[in-house]
Amino acid sequence: MSNRGDIECWLTDMDGVLVHENHPLPGAAALLQQWRDQGKPFLVLTNNSIFTPRDLSARLKASGLDVPEQFLWTSALATADFLKSQMPGGSAFVIGEAGITTALHEAGFVMTESDPDYVVVGETRNYSFDAITKAIRLIVNGARFIVTNPDATGPSADGPMPATGAIAALITKATGKEPYVVGKPNPMMFRSAMNKIGAHSENTGMIGDRMDTDIVAGIEAGLHTILVLTGISDQAEIERYPFRPDEILGGVADLLEPEPIEVDID
Template identity: 85%
Template sequence: MANRDEVECWLTDMDGVLVHENEALPGAAELIQQWRDTGTPFLVLTNNSIFTPRDLAARLRTSGLDVPEEAIWTSALATAAFCKSQMPGGSAFVIGEAGITTALHEAGFILTETNPDYVVVGETRNYSFEAITKAIRLIGQGARFIATNPDATGPSADGPLPATGAIAALITKATGREPYVVGKPNPMMFRSAMNKIGAHSENTGMIGDRMDTDIVAGIEAGLHTVLVLTGISDKSEIEKYPFRPNEVLHGVHELVVGEPLESDSI
C-alpha cells in the first residue's frame, strides 16, 4: 500500500515518535486528537515491558498527550496474548515487573517457580542473579524460553542500562537455548495489535523512528510504513538497509490535517 489515503487504522511507536524524554513532540497531541475526533482506530506501541498501559497513559498525560490506556499496546501485552494463544491457562516463571506480570495474570496465567510451561524474561531495573539462575535451571528442565523484546540496552540519565536482550543473551549462553522474542521487530506484535482493534494489514499504517524495528516489522506485516526523523533515524541511516518505508516525514506534525507536507514519499 503506497497511498496514505487508504489507511483507516494506525499503529504508532511512542518514544521518538510521540514523545522525546517525556516531552511531547510537535504535532503529537494534535494527531492523537485528530484520530479520536474522527473515530480512527489506533494503538500506541512500545517494546517497554516494565509498565502497564495505565502507567504509560499517566506518563503520556504528563507529557501533554491524552491517550487512553486501552489505546496502548506493549510488548508485555503482546507476549501475554501470544502465550495465551499457545497454551491457555498455562504457567510461567517471570523475570520482570508489573507490566508483564499483570498482563500474564489477566491472560489467565499462573506465575510459579515450580515446573512452569514458560520462562518469560521482560525488562526490570532490578535484575536478580538468583532469578536468572532459577530461569536457567527451569529452561534446562524443559520450560519454553520467551523474551518480551530484543532491546539489549535501555536509556537512563547516567547512560545505557542492560535490558531484556542482554539478560536473555546471558541465559542463552548458559542454556544454549534462544528465546522466542515477541516484541518488535517480530511482526507478531503488530498482528496482535491489529487483532485488538479489529484492523487489517491492507488498511493499516505504522509510524516509527527506527528502520531496524518499526519499519522492517511493518513491512513484514504488510502495513503502510511511515518513518519519522524525530527519533534515532536520519536519511543517511535509511541507505544502510535493503528495504524502504513508504514515506519519510520530518515528524508526526505532517500527518495532521491542514499541516503543510514536507514528506519524501516512495
C-alpha cells in the first residue's frame, strides 16, 4: 500500500515518535486528537515491558499526552497474549517487573519456581544473580525460554545500561538455548496489536523511529510504514539497510491534516 489516504487504523511507537525524555514531540498531542476526532482505531506501542498500561498512561499524562490505558500495547501484553494462545492456563518463572507479571496473571498464568512451562525474561532495573541462575537451571531442565524484547541496552542519565537482550544473551550462553523473542522486530507484536483493535494489514499504518525494529517489523507485517526522524534513525542510518519505509517524515507533525476552511457565502 502506498496511499496514506487509505489508512483506517494506526500503530505508532512511543519513544522517539510521540515523546522524547518525558517531553511530547511537536504534533504528538494534535495527532492523537486527530485520530480520535476521525474515529480511527489506534494503539501506542512500546518494547518496554517494565510498566503496566496504567503506569504508562500516567507517565504520558505527566508528559502532556492523554493516552488512556486501552490505547497502549506493550511487549509484555504481546508476550502474555502469545503465551495464552500457546498454552492456556500455563505456568512461568518470570524475571521482570509489574508490566510482565501483571500481564501474565491477567492472561491466566501461574507464577512458579517449580517446573514452570516457561521462563520469561523481561525488562527490569533489578536483575538478580540468583534469579538468573534459577532461570538457567529451569531452562536446562526443559522450560521454554521466552524474552519480551531484544533490546541489548537501555538509556539512562549516565549512559547505556544493560537491558533484556543482554541478560538473555547471558542465559543463552549458559544454556545453549536461544529464546523466542515476542517484541519488535518480531512482526507478531504488530499482528497482536492489530487483532486487539480489529485492524487489517492492508489498511493499517505504522509510525516508528527505528529502521531495525519498527520499520522492518512493519514491512514484514505488511503495513504502510512511516519513519520519523525525531528518534534514533537519521538519513545515514537509513542508507545502511536494504529496505525502505513507504515514507520518511521529519516528525509526526507532518501527518496533521489542515483544518477545513469555512467559507461564508453570505
